[in-house]
Amino acid sequence: MIRRSAVLAVAVVLGATASRAETAALPVTEIASGIFVHNGVHEEASAANEDAIANVGFIIGDQAVAVIDPGGSFAEGSALRAAIRAQTDRPIRYVILTHVHPDHIFGAAAFRNDHPDFVGHAKLPGALAQRGDYYLRRLQNTLGEEASGTQIVPPTVLVSDTLDLDLGSRRLTLRAHGPAHTDNDLTIYDQKTRTLWLADLLFVDRIPVIDGSLLGWLKQLNELTTISADRAVPGHGPVSVSWPAAEEPEQRYLEAVAHDTRAAIKSGIGIANAYRQVANSERGKWLLFDEYHPRNVTASYKELEWE
Known part of the structure; x- marks a missing residue:
């Protein structure tokens, strides 16, 4: 009996330890009063990084x-929720889904029991219907057991233009953008601290990924740079950067892709070989360049071929 009790006690301790490990708070940095950001790693998704x-x-x-x-x-979402609870017990009223890519939104199921509004671009439901199942299968194949609990959570509140959210003495302005990084990008502006949360409309250090419209992205950047903000939060890169200075490398890259792709098309270079000629001046300036630059050139070629 004593031995059985000891075994049970050890099991309880191990179970509690495992539970604590599963819900360990995600490391976050307070970049302005009441604004906390976790810095994602510059890697492809893997079981080791849980797609964080x-x-x-x-x-x-x-x-x-x-x-x-x-x-x-789900694992990252649970850790993010633990980070919130380490700071406050106030209700989680909104979960904002900035665009369809899984590294940003596949942690949503961790917040279901909080019964928040899930807020997304008006085109996000269509993007999830088209790609969600594929993204989920790919994540499960990549993460294995670390993908446990991850589910597709569609938005319950849609933004087609702008939407203000009141957190109590703090108003957030959400804006839906035209095709750019994707066709369902949202940005968030915190009026209290003049912080512009750009998600994947801004990449810093890591190469931008074109999954919407090259020309549309350049147009959106021109509009976004007119916003007066004390800081910006990129989707990838440092947790806080100066605005609008931080967008200059991204704009330079996108403009180089546009210019060189047009030149390749005019010269009769086919889509399969265009990436060898396009924006080579940018090589060495971006992380994951070889992984994503050829895809960017292909997407740009298809967009610009018939302009």
Whole structure:
């Protein structure tokens, strides 16, 4: 009996330890009063990083909390929720899904029991219907057991233009953008601290990924740079950067892709070989260049071929 009790006690301790490990708070940095951001790693998704490769975080108001991108898996979402609870017990009223890519939104299921509004671009449901199942299968294949609990959570509140959210003495302005990084990008502006959360409309250090429209992205950047902000939060890169200075390398890259792709098309270079000629001046300036630059050139070629 004593031995059995000891075994049970050890099991309870081990179970509690495992539970604590599963819900350990995600490391976050407070970049401005009440704004916390986790710095995603510059890697491809893997079981080791639980797809925690994007900058995600939350904003605390006097009455409620808004999550901005719940992370890339249920595991990351749970850790982000633990980070919130380490800071406040105020209700999590909103989970904002900035766009369809799984590294930003596949942690949403971790917040279901909080019964928040899940907020997304008006085109996000269509993008999830088209790609969600594929993204989920790919994540499960990549992460294995670390993908456990990850589910597709569609938005319950849609943004087609702008939407203001009140967290209590703190107003967030959400804006839906035209095709750029994707066709369903949202940005968030915190009026209290003049912080512009750009998600994947801004890449810093890591190469931008074109999954919407090259020309549209350049147009959106021109509009976004007119916003007066004390800081910006990129989807990938440091948790806080100066605005609008931080967008200059991204704009340079996108403009180089546009210019050189047009030149390749004019010269009769086919789509399969265009990446060898396009924006080579940018090589060495971006992380994961070889992984994503050829795809960017292919997407740009298809867009510009018939302009």
